[in-house]
Amino acid sequence: MTLKKDLKLLVKPYYWINILLSLSYVIAKRTPILCNYVFYHKNEERCELDGRETEILFFLLIVIMIRSRKTGSVTLISYLTSSFIYTKIANLxxxxxxxxRFGIGFLILFVLLGLLFPEPTYTGPEHVTYFRSADALEEELKRDKKNIWLICFYTVWNPACVNFAPIFASLSAEYHLNTLRFGKIDIGRFPEAGKKFHVSDNSLSRQLPTIILFKYGKEVDRRPFADSKGKLQKFFFSEDNVKAAFELNNLYTESKSHHSSTKAIAKHTKTE
Incomplete structure (x- = not known):
């Protein structure tokens, strides 16, 4: 299902334009007609990648692999999104x-295309409550302790948080119930919430994003979490991983059953 979603997204201009920009130099170099036209001023080996060009491409590959692992890019779309900035810089x-002159032209081109074709944002349904302070979150958790809350602590500037945003929105649309609810709080804007719930918003933080599951008004689980030695355990924020880690299917069944029972009792009381 994830692959099908990714393939549907790939037809959007943002992705194929950035793929072309990311491959532009290699395509120009390895396509004889383009190469002879663009690099006519070079020597007879103009259509071969020289040692310096090969080094730049090899270094680019290493950077993309390292950064993708750090941001938890496990789907095609998230992998491409996290790599575009590096591939375009390498092409520049x-x-x-x-x-x-080619460098100046490429820089102008990718800035203009970036303005005309920004990255698509999630436009599907979502059931997410946005909290504006740690106190507001705590008050909601205490207001009705029967509710189960899945809260995402994030910042708008962190790539992993940006990649996870549509996944969290999609999960909220799929699993939301009156007794199973989803919320988010931007600890970049409201750092006191990060301090209260022990989530670091440092630029080098490995805790972004962090999801905390609250039951009966108390934290019962979180990802990523620290082990008994205090070492943070890495977590890939894919849709399937979040479902499995927090047992969302079981929570949904449990919450739905509880909600149905509550409605039945209320109806019976009203009848009496």
Whole structure:
């Protein structure tokens, strides 16, 4: 299902335009007609990648692999999204290396295309409550302790949080009930919430995003979590991983059953 969703997203202009920009230099170099036209001023080996160009591409590959692991990119779309900025910077360096004028042209092109075709945002349904302070969250948790809350602590500038946003929204649409609810709080804007719930908003933090499950007004689970030695355990924020880690199917069944029972009791009391 995830692959089908990714393939549907790939038809959007943002993705195929950025894929073309990311491959532009290699395509121009390895396509004889383009190469002979663009690099006509070079020597007879102009259509071969030289040592410096190969080094830049190899370094790019290493950077993408490292950054993708750190941001938890496990789907095609999240992998592409997290790698686009590095591939475009590498292409800017390559085009500038080929000719300074090409570098200027490429820079102008990808800035203009970035303005005209921004990254698509999630437009589907969501049932997410946005909290504006730690006190507001605590008050809601205490207001009705029968409710189960899944709260996402995030910042708007963190790539992993940005990649996870549509996944969390989709999960909220799929599992939301009156007694199973989803919430978010931006600890970049409201750092006191991060301090109160022990989630660091540092730029090097490995706790972004953090999801905490609250039952009966108290925390019962979180991801990522620290082990007995205090070492933070890495967690990939994919849809399937979140469902499994928090047993969302069981929580949904449990909450739905409880909600139905409550309605039945209320109806019976009203009849009497």
């Amino acid at each position: 360096i390559l085009w500038t290396y080929g000719d300074f």
